[in-house]
Amino acid sequence: MRVETVPETEEDPMSRQHTPPTVAVLGLGPMGSAVASALARAGLATVAWNRTPSRAEPLRDLGVVVAATPDDAVRAADVTFAVLRDHATTRALLASIDPSALAGSVVVNAASATPMQARETTRWATDRGIRLLAAAIMVPTPLVGTEDALVLYSGDPDLFSASHDARAALGGEGRYVGDDPGAASLLDVAMLEVFFTGMTGFLHAAAMVGASGVSAARFLPLARSMVEILPATLTELARDVDAGEHPGAQDRIAMELAALEHVHATASDAGLDLRLPSLLRDLAASAVEAGHGDDGWSRVVDLLRDPRARDDRARGRATDGQLTVPPSSVQ
Numbered sequence: 181m182r183v184e185t186v187p188e189t190e191e192d193p194m195s196r197q198h199t200p201p202t203v204a205v206l207g208l209g210p211m212g213s214a215v216a217s218a219l220a221r222a223g224l225a226t227v228a229w230n231r232t233p234s235r236a237e238p239l240r241d242l243g244v245v246v247a248a249t250p251d252d253a254v255r256a257a258d259v260t261f262a263v264l265r266d267h268a269t270t271r272a273l274l275a276s277i278d279p280s281a282l283a284g285s286v287v288v289n290a291a292s293a294t295p296m297q298a299r300e301t302t303r304w305a306t307d308r309g310i311r312l313l314a315a316a317i318m319v320p321t322p323l324v325g326t327e328d329a330l331v332l333y334s335g336d337p338d339l340f341s342a343s344h345d346a347r348a349a350l351g352g353e354g355r356y357v358g359d360d361p362g363a364a365s366l367l368d369v370a371m372l373e374v375f376f377t378g379m380t381g382f383l384h385a386a387a388m389v390g391a392s393g394v395s396a397a398r399f400l401p402l403a404r405s406m407v408e409i410l411p412a413t414l415t416e417l418a419r420d421v422d423a424g425e426h427p428g429a430q431d432r433i434a435m436e437l438a439a440l441e442h443v444h445a446t447a448s449d450a451g452l453d454l455r456l457p458s459l460l461r462d463l464a465a466s467a468v469e470a471g472h473g474d475d476g477w478s479r480v481v482d483l484l485r486d487p488r489a490r491d492d493r494a495r496g497r498a499t500d501g502q503l504t505v506p507p508s509s510v511q
């Protein structure tokens with residue numbers, strides 16, 4: 181699979197003296213409404229449809245034309261944004277539309293999915309003559325149409341180019357990440373994982389200090405000071421992961437295991453959920469047991485890549501009677 185992360189090249193506006201595209205939006209939940217609103221505010225002729233018609237009403241004030249049927253919405257559209265709940269809904273709706281109504285439109289599929297679902301939906305669409313471009317909107321609704329917007333696109337590069345003017349109305353950066361239709365979703369879920377693990381780490385730490393009467397607000401500046409170290413740390417981790425080298429010059433997993441034992445014990449004393457500290461401690465313990473105690477933390481990527489090897493080691497420890505990690509924490 182090829183995943184590119186090349187930002188779209190800016191086109192010279194003077195070289196695009198053509199008529200602005202007509203755009204359609206299918207689905208007017210919070211995100212679809214934000215997309216339709218951004219398109220209309222950018223001055224594009226925008227037609228929208230939603231299963232529940234009342235949700236379309238606020239958009240009329242922005243000049244959005246509300247269509248009675250999905251076919252009516254897409255018939256004149258050069259670009260259609262499908263912003264529905266999921267891919268099953270998107271497929272069912274696209275299948276219900278007369279193919280001749282969709283023939284002139286590039287369909288930008290903005291429903292969240294797994295990479296596999298994105299590939300299947302794109303294949304499904306291609307088989308039916310629907311020109312589908314996969315998309316992943318990476319910002320919350322208030323940022324759509326602003327310079328802080330970020331949307332990832334993948335699939336047929338010609339469809340990416342053909343939808344340029346409509347995509348530009350969403351603001352910020354439209355980033356083409358490769359011709360694999362699953363690439364946008366892959367990077368979407370990977371970014372979500374970074375975001376949710378970060379948020380959950382903060383929440384767990386807030387619960388831990390809260391158990392001793394320290395408020396989350398008081399802890400916040402200290403939490404932020406750790407987060408500020410992360411950009412440089414991630415750069416080093418990325419270098420190590422790609423190089424397959426895990427030098428323990430700055431940090432050693434054996435040392436980090438001791439620190440993570442302290443996190444686990446403190447959370448345990450506070451009566452907190454132990455799944456997160458157990459995971460961290462067990463990863464460090466597994467790395468040490470595998471002989472990587474002198475390596476840096478990036479070595480953990482090998483354990484994350486091959487959970488069976490980690491579990492085999494845990495089972496080995498259990499049968500040898502040399503268990504250093506409680507069995508409940510190795511799952």
Ligand SMILES: NC(=O)c1ccc[n+]([C@@H]2O[C@H](COP(=O)([O-])OP(=O)(O)OC[C@H]3O[C@@H](n4cnc5c(N)ncnc54)[C@H](OP(=O)(O)O)[C@@H]3O)[C@@H](O)[C@H]2O)c1
Pocket residue numbers: 206207208209210211212213230231232235263264265266269273290291292317318319320321
């Ligand atoms: N909201 C965000 O911040 C955000 C951020 C990034 C990505 N996304 C993605 O954007 C997509 C849309 O999200 P959303 O926030 O707008 O809300 P959502 O609840 O995921 O989607 C709501 C839309 O799907 C429609 N829908 C659901 N089932 C349908 C069906 N069986 N037939 C026809 N239409 C159906 C709804 O129509 P009705 O109004 O009739 O129910 C509504 O238009 C999702 O895939 C989401 O993951 C959202």
